[in-house]
Amino acid sequence: MTTSWLELPSEAVDEAARLLLGWRLTANGVTVRLTEVEAYSGLGEDPASHAHRGPTNRNAVMFGPAGRLYVYQIYGMHFCANIVCGESGKAAAVLLRAGAVVDGLEIARQRRPAARRDTDLAAGPAKLMQVLALDKGANDTSVIDGTGPATLSPPAEPAGTIAAGPRVGVTSAHDVPWRFWISGDPTVSVYRRHTPRRSG
């Protein structure tokens, strides 16, 4: 049996991200199978990470024990979730970027009326939160001991071939391929070179 993502050190957050592919996350009547994730570390030079400048009120959860959710709000209207990895005191987390709905399909469709195809239901970090009906209230809750609204369970089958590439929305550290996805999976969002935030 391979080492559990839960027991890996913070330095190996990228490997934890790979291991998390294929795991299933259940909350509020819907289950998704994780198909796309990104690793973030507070260690060393990682300006893309929320934790790279040390602990703050927002990112405190990233410095805590593994197996909890770090939920943050982005662009004022969307929520994204990370699963905290590594040891306490060394920030590391895996952003949940996309998943495939494998249970509770009817509920998921109701929660995501904008999704035209079932593969679009959780094809994005905020979409994934929407189908699971999770928000800021899930921050700092456990996904491994059943005490929180979401529960993580091992894959029913092997994840398959894993591909890697640069993270989404990260302009610096493009040399670090810390975005991982299940190769060929239809729920994985297509990579955008980078968000053209600046004029030009």
Place this chain on the structure above:
DNA sequence: CCATGGATTATG
């Protein structure tokens, strides 16, 4: 491509 929208962060 463009609008939306609010918390977070840095700065004074």
Place this chain on the structure above:
DNA sequence: ATAATCCATGGT
């Protein structure tokens, strides 16, 4: 106190 930024989505 203010201003710029931000791991996005949906519709044009």
